[in-house]
Amino acid sequence: MDESLLVRFDTRRDCEAQWRAVLARAVRQLDMFDPDFSVFPLGSSEVDAQLRAFLHGGGSLRLVLHDPGHIEREAPRFLRLLRDYSHLAECRQTPRALRQLTDSFCIADGLHVLRRFHSDWMRGEAAFDAPGAVDVPAHRFAGIWEESRQTLLPSVTGL
Structure with missing residues (x-):
């Protein structure tokens, strides 16, 4: 049996490296929450x-955010991905009542998680092969997902 691995980070570069490591391990399900x-x-x-x-292989992607503005302005590739894989990828926006949530996390397959304790700072941790570390973020994600509404919908404009 593999042992779990916990990696702490406090820089943007290390945060991104651990996030990419979580993405690389995702096979079935990827759930992410961040304010923007x-x-x-x-x-x-x-x-x-x-x-x-990941999506071509049958994975499923769910994102929840407070404000889609950054993605709309800065991530046209991601918007195309949402359009191309709308059957496997969904993005939701939180209601006003949840906008005070300031943490950030990414969960892969219920086994791997990256957590930033507050979205204003890079301090956080990533846990790999650690289902116990995923329990609380997964529970939080489920509640946030249920309360949120779909956003960044693929559409045809100008018609």
Whole structure:
């Protein structure tokens, strides 16, 4: 049996490296919550390729955020990915009552998790092969997901 691994970080570079490590381990389900996803390079070509491979392999992606503005302005590749894989990827926006939530996390397959304790800082931890570390964030994500409404819908404009 593999042992779990816990990695603490406090810089943007280390946070991104651990986030990419969580993404690389995702096979079936990827759940992410962040106020605006401005810290995560969702619009980069490398992340786009990684997420497309994940979704092409049958994975499912769920994102929840407070404000979609950053993604709308800075991540056109990610918007195309949402359009291309609308059957496997969904993005939701929190209601006003949940906008005080300031943590950030990414959960892969109920086994791996990256958590930033507060979205204003890079301090956090990543846990790999650690289902126990995923329990609380997964429970929080389920509640946030249920309360949130779909956003960043694929649409045809100008018609």
